[in-house]
Amino acid sequence: MTQDNGNFLSILSDIERDEKQLVKSKRTLERERPGARLHRYLSVGALFALMLLTLLLGGWAKFGGPQWTATAALGCIAACYLIILLQPFLLAWIHRHALHETLRLPFSACVRANVQNPMEIDKRHLPRLVALPRIDLDVGLNSLKYEALFFEKRIGWVVGSIEKIGLIPGCMAILFATGSAGAPPILATSVAWANVVISTLGILGSVYVVRYQRMISLTDLAIKHQELNEKNREKAEKTDADKSRQVHEVTSPPERSTELA
Structure with a gap:
């Protein structure tokens, strides 16, 4: 592999790395919000503290403790369930602005959530792809298309077409089929659940296929930018040549013809 091909592959690796770092930084900023910290304290700290207190009070009541310990243990259990039930409402309050924006402009919110990060990363690395030699872009584009296909x-050979049924309807059908039978054979049940696992792996593979398509489109866009830059450069050279020729015609003295008597 030449150094240029290595640069092409390193650019693709940098795109994936920068995208993950961008998502991680946004998640870190999101976790630092006061509402997010409150949710984390309630969901982790308070919940585990109540569970531990329930075990201590329940054990004390079981081994001859006073009556109020059993009542307190039941109260801790009720508080745990209350915290669990309040989690969706707390999340809705934390993300109330995003939820309002989603309800008001659903398409714009979907585009902002799914397109903004890849668009920023692609815009950052597109000039690096345009600066590569044309042969490396052509070879890289051909290799990406072949590998994606x-x-x-x-x-498809291993899993089959996932788009025809889908994972969730397939799981529901498998659960209904295995649960309705009186005594399903072990082999049939194993094959059914193995189908769920294989379908999940197939969906993960399909995600990589979509990423291949994105890199193919980005490489194709870099080639188009190279062609556009080449046309603009040729047009500018032609314009400069025309201007220089016009200046030469204006500044050069006219040729005088002599008549012979």
């Missing part, structure tokens, strides 16, 4: 074929 072959990877999709391999998924």
Whole structure:
């Protein structure tokens, strides 16, 4: 592999790395919000503290403790369930602005959530791809197309078409089929649950196929930018040549013809 090909692959690796770092930084900022900290304290700290207190009070009541310990243990259990039930409402209050924006402009919110990060990363690394030699972009584009097609074929050979049924309807059908039978054979049940696992792996593979398509589109866009830059450069050179020729025609003295008598 040449150094240029290595640069092409390193750019693709940098795109994935920067995208993960961007998502991680946004999650870190989100966790530092006061509402997010309150949710974390309630869901982790308070919940585990109540569970531990329930075990201590319940054990004390079981081994001859006073009556109020059993009542307190039941109160701790009720408080745990109350915290669990309040989690969705607390999350809705924390993300109330995003929820309001989603209800008001659903398409814009969906685009902002799913397109903004990849668009920022692609915009950052597109000039690096445009600066590569044309042959490396052509070879990289051809390799990406071949690998995406072959990877999709391999998924189809192992798993089959996931788009026809889908994972959730397939799981519901398997649960209904295995639960309705009186005594299902062990082999049939194992095959059914193995189908769920294989389908999950197939969905993960399909995610990589979509990422291949994104890198293919980005490489194709870099090639188009190279062609556009080449056309603009040729147009600018032609314009400069025309201007220089016009200046030369204006500044050069006219040729005088002599008539012979």
